[in-house]
Amino acid sequence: MIFSGGFFDIVIGNPPYGVSIKGSSRKTISESLGKVPDFEIYYYFIELANTLLKTDGIKAYIIPNTFLFNVFASEYRKRLLNNWDIFIIDCTAFKIFEGATVFNAITIFKKSTFNDFLKYKITSDSNTFSDLIKSGNGIISKSYLIENNQNWCLVFKLNTNVLNLISKIKKGKRKLQQYFPEISQGLIAYDKYQGQTDEIIKSRAYHYQSNIKPNLKKWLWGSDVNRFSVVWNEREWIDYCDGIANPRNPKFFKNERLLVREITNPSIFCGFTDQELYHDPANIVILKGGSYSLKVLLAILNSKLATYYHFNSSPKATKGAFPKILVEDIKNFPLPEITEQDQSKLTSLVNRLLDTRGSNSTADVNHIEWKLDEFIFKLYNLTFDEIKLVEPNFLELVEEEVK
Structure with a gap:
């Protein structure tokens, strides 16, 4: 629904993926929406939603879960934390779409920066969509996610003791x-x-x-x-x-x-x-x-x-x-x-x-x-x-x- 300012309350979709924007289109879209990892099209749809939504508007997409662990998306994940209030349902253990080659995540983002935490569904022992929906919700600080930015999928799966130990192993160390x-x-x-x-x-x-x-x-x-x-x-x-x-x-x-x-x-x-x-x-x-x-x-x-x-x-x-x-x-x-x-x-x-x-x-x-x-x-x-x-x-x- 569009309110008087001309922006949307909600944007829902299953954007295309598996396509890298090329040629002159790459330059045009990048100038409008900014650069995204691998110039992959579904990232641009996330950025497009941000331009269409009013403040506190909701974006709800089903997209590949690769953005959660893509090595080349580490800076992009930080950008998401800066621009959205985030809730993620990572379907990492099963396919949502029969015959699909990728695993998906349901991403529900609010256009707001007034939250220091990311919310998610706990994925451990969730081998079906029904299991996942019944599982508990977790919250984790954005600062912790930035500290453990290489793989959000694991953050959504592991218990607190494991996450704390991984942080301890890293703390105060130099990179190899x-x-x-x-x-x-x-x-x-x-x-x-x-x-x-x-x-x-x-x-x-x-x-x-x-x-x-x-x-x-x-x-x-x-x-x-x-x-x-x-x-x-x-x-x-x-x-x-x-x-x-x-x-x-x-x-x-x-x-x-x-x-x-x-x-x-x-x-x-x-x-x-x-x-x-x-x-x-x-x-x-x-x-x-x-x-x-x-x-x-x-x-x-x-x-x-x-x-x-x-x-x-x-x-x-x-x-x-x-x-x-x-x-x-x-x-x-x-x-x-x-x-x-x-x-x-x-x-x-x-x-x-x-x-x-x-x-x-x-x-x-x-x-x-x-x-x-x-x-x-x-x-x-x-x-x-x-x-x-x-x-x-x-x-x-x-x-x-x-x-």
């Missing part, structure tokens, strides 16, 4: 990239947009199943990266030549470094290597930094604490059977300050672990891994109750150690 500035995905060998023919791409022309010509490089698979170590498959090589579509600086494939497997099921897999090994984005590279030891970082990223933090904070960590860790997740991972003495102790434990793994002594490996986890819990100052959130079997493990 401040200690390790050189982080990269692997190379992309084939890409039609780089002018490669279909034949080159389909045949994987630069990959070989045997070492049949000079200067071939060992090719890693994602599964070759294990916890603490990297073991080449011995079955594939690559010709790292000028024909590669999107190469990387060779320094990312040589000398001491860490490799992190992109797929994080059931945990983060981070391995240490000093071998010349080439790979695609299935693995992420971390080169040596300054004051922080690579082997200390190796211990932290393979810890139970790191996996817990990842699954309760990262945008792609809840992606079905194939959860992923992103380059941005690694860059932003919180690292505590650590003394040289503690670095030395952790490095010694990691070296013992690597030596013990070679002897196939499972009991000894488990013992050292537990010692590393204990050390890292202390490094992040976790309390007994917080450790039990990360490792519910903590007491049983302590009893085993005593025995």
